[in-house]
Amino acid sequence: MGMYEGKFVKARIKPLCRYGQYRGKGSITIDEDGMTISGKHVYTMGQRCGFGLLLFFGLLILTLGTFAPGFLIIYLIVEFAWLKKEDARVSFGEVRAVASNPKRQYVAIEFGGNKCTTPVVLMTPQWQEIQAVLELKRPQEAPQR
Secondary structure (H helix, E strand, C coil), rough: CCCEEEEECCCCCCCCCCCCEEEEEEEEECCCCCEEEEECCCCCCCHHHHHHHHHHHHHHHHHHCCCCCCCCHHHHHHHHHHHHEEEEEEEEEEEEEEEEEECEEEEEEEEECCCCCCCEEEECHHHHHHHHHHHCCCCCCCCCC
16 A cells, blocks of 8 residues: 556556556555546547647638648647546446556556546556555456356
């Protein structure tokens, strides 16, 4: 238990199917009741598309048609620059899966909640501690028959 700082990355760790939704520096604090994820995450897909279109047409109008940003520039802005700072509280009962990539020191946590906040992939040297605590604390699934 404690506070684990690192860098949130956009990475996919099998068996989780989705990429990490948090970006940049942040932390995961684990206590007796659950964990708090502090950092910046992407907005919903609809908000990102809307902002991208607004950015494209806004710049097109402001420059009187002389500059239209390409898809790559808009993608980089909405995926890595335009982020929402939030502290998410997650109980151990909401944790669905925990996975890791030892080679890159990644730990991925999938939990119940908004799709734009889960999963979380944190790159930290303490990835083993986080994985061990969450595997111990999260409820185990009933065996399939």
